[in-house]
Amino acid sequence: MTEQLRESLSAAMDDEADAFELRRVLDEARQDSDLREQWYRFALVRDVIREDMQNYQPGLRESIWQALNETGDPDADATQPLRDVSVDPQKNQRSPWIGRLTGTAVAAVVAVLVMANGGVFDSEVEPAADYAGVQPSLRSSDLAPVMYQQATALDQQRQQALMLHHIQQRAMNEASLASFVKVATFRSAPTPAPAELNTGQSPSQQ
Amino acid sequence: MMSLSRTMLLATLVCLMPGIAGAQSVAQMLQDMNSAYTNHSYDGVFSYYTGGELASLRVVHKQVDGVQRERLVHLNGAPREIIRRGEVVSCIVMPGDDLIALEKSIPAGPFARAFVRQFDQIPDIYTVGTFGEGRAAGRTAVRVAISPKDQDRYGYRIWIDKETSLLLRSELIDHRGQKLEIFMFNQLLVGDDVEDSALEPEGVSGGMVSHLTLQATDEPWQPPATAGSAQSMPSAWSTHWLPTGFAMTDSHMRHKPGSVSQVSSLMFSDGLAAFSIYVEPMPKAGAASMLSQNGATVAVTHQIEEQGQYFLVTLVGEIPVETARNIVTTVHQKKG
Numbered sequence: 001m002t003e004q005l006r007e008s009l010s011a012a013m014d015d016e017a018d019a020f021e022l023r024r025v026l027d028e029a030r031q032d033s034d035l036r037e038q039w040y041r042f043a044l045v046r047d048v049i050r051e052d053m054q055n056y057q058p059g060l061r062e063s064i065w066q067a068l069n070e071t072g073d074p075d076a077d078a079t080q081p082l083r084d085v086s087v088d089p090q091k092n093q094r095s096p097w098i099g100r101l102t103g104t105a106v107a108a109v110v111a112v113l114v115m116a117n118g119g120v121f122d123s124e125v126e127p128a129a130d131y132a133g134v135q136p137s138l139r140s141s142d143l144a145p146v147m148y149q150q151a152t153a154l155d156q157q158r159q160q161a162l163m164l165h166h167i168q169q170r171a172m173n174e175a176s177l178a179s180f181v182k183v184a185t186f187r188s189a190p191t192p193a194p195a196e197l198n199t200g201q202s203p204s205q206q
Numbered sequence: 207m208m209s210l211s212r213t214m215l216l217a218t219l220v221c222l223m224p225g226i227a228g229a230q231s232v233a234q235m236l237q238d239m240n241s242a243y244t245n246h247s248y249d250g251v252f253s254y255y256t257g258g259e260l261a262s263l264r265v266v267h268k269q270v271d272g273v274q275r276e277r278l279v280h281l282n283g284a285p286r287e288i289i290r291r292g293e294v295v296s297c298i299v300m301p302g303d304d305l306i307a308l309e310k311s312i313p314a315g316p317f318a319r320a321f322v323r324q325f326d327q328i329p330d331i332y333t334v335g336t337f338g339e340g341r342a343a344g345r346t347a348v349r350v351a352i353s354p355k356d357q358d359r360y361g362y363r364i365w366i367d368k369e370t371s372l373l374l375r376s377e378l379i380d381h382r383g384q385k386l387e388i389f390m391f392n393q394l395l396v397g398d399d400v401e402d403s404a405l406e407p408e409g410v411s412g413g414m415v416s417h418l419t420l421q422a423t424d425e426p427w428q429p430p431a432t433a434g435s436a437q438s439m440p441s442a443w444s445t446h447w448l449p450t451g452f453a454m455t456d457s458h459m460r461h462k463p464g465s466v467s468q469v470s471s472l473m474f475s476d477g478l479a480a481f482s483i484y485v486e487p488m489p490k491a492g493a494a495s496m497l498s499q500n501g502a503t504v505a506v507t508h509q510i511e512e513q514g515q516y517f518l519v520t521l522v523g524e525i526p527v528e529t530a531r532n533i534v535t536t537v538h539q540k541k542g
Binding site: 163165 | 456471473480481482484489491493494496498500503505507518520522523
């Protein structure tokens with residue numbers, strides 16, 4: 001990593017980088033794992049100091065890449081895409097956070113993230129809606145099984161039941177507030193045959 | 207550029223601060239935080255973020271006539287309440303809710319209300335330090351960072367109320383600094399102003415109640431009835447590898463509800479993080495190796511063969527995926 005890049009990164013972390021400089025850091029970071037690590041460390045430090053919550057949504061960096069890729073036209077003025085994505089009056093109204101975040105390049109990227117993630121603070125998606133038979137669209141982070149081989153609904157139910165058992169067991173063992181919270185907010189993936197949840201076994205099992 | 211030196215200086219400060227704070231005093235703070243859970247009366251609303259979802263819950267806690275009582279209400283989505291009176295825990299849910307599938311009686315260890323259970327172990331596997339003061343729920347808090355010394359577990363940042371030692375905010379963080387779970391009080395009432403009536407369930411129409419009992423004693427580990435019987439299973443399971451500091455805290459063999467099939471379960475903890483390993487005979491229909499993740503909780507299912515029999519091993523826990531994979535592949539039947 002060059003000294004100049006390090007300075008650009010540092011400036012970006014301090015919200016002092018212009019859009020062009022930020023863009024360059026983002027491009028470099030895509031190929032340079034050292035730079036990415038440095039970024040994580042700077043961000044962590046800054047986060048601890050500032051108590052920022054919005055900077056660490058899971059999937060933040062991926063969302064930034066995605067958002068930039070979708071809006072970034074290499075032939076266009078490098079400063080333009082970043083400004084454009086931060087201005088979405090409708091979204092701004094929905095989240096008071098975004099209104100405060102516009103203005104600087106880094107803030108614009110964070111705003112993109114909040115939007116790209118479908119709005120972490122958007123209460124329209126109700127976690128328990130699927131219990132009533134309504135299946136909300138699942139986002140990629142939601143219990144999406146990564147299969148080594150074809151997993152059936154039964155496989156998912158089995159894992160789900162054990163997941164619930166684990167968090168419940170923890171709650172009963174530790175009796176801590178945090179562990180009860182896990183039970184209270186447990187959300188299973190929609191399954192086609194909920195009746196079999198009680199057994200967790202295939203009908204052919206004796 | 208000034209900004210560089212500033213950030214570097216901050217980085218240096220952050221690295222040094224845990225040493226200044228001293229592990230002992232932080233351990234004491236964590237101890238105080240644990241007892242604050244039971245010693246204080248409180249009524250608050252908090253946010254809980256995990257697995258890409260944000261939930262709002264209300265918690266009420268009070269000791270009434272010497273009995274610990276608590277009520278946890280899910281404020282968004284389908285109505286759910288968890289009511290606790292001493293050692294009886296009741297879940298009030300709507301028909302169709304997955305929580306109905308809970309086993310009726312869950313074995314449990316001694317009653318302990320804890321964020322951290324084994325303080326003496328913590329300094330060996332986590333670096334703990336305070337990071338000055340912050341605010342949460344409008345109250346002044348001391349910030350504490352608990353960072354793992356390896357990549358086999360997650361770290362925490364917690365905000366402890368200066369006045370009452372109650373936990374006001376906590377974040378579960380992976381080794382890259384990403385927040386996997388956030389628990390944060392938005393509003394909190396502490397002390398005698400907490401009303402007894404706030405502990406009563408709201409009585410949602412159409413709701414059903416499911417009771418769980420916290421048992422002080424539990425049936426100890428039982429080897430299967432007799433060798434050679436139709437349901438014979440290996441008597442115990444173990445792992446060839448465990449991350450530093452993890453030890454078995456619990457082991458059971460149980461029947462799956464509505465099934466004759468037995469499942470062995472083992473629970474491991476390092477005092478902060480925990481995971482369970484479940485071993486069951488391979489279902490006749492077969493099963494897939496799979497991995498799923500919900501916030502910090504990961505589940506990995508893996509197939510093993512022991513003495514010509516196939517078993518399904520599932521690990522569920524709040525540990526990194528790689529670590530979970532590394533452990534689950536070393537599960538084996540104990541010899542002898």
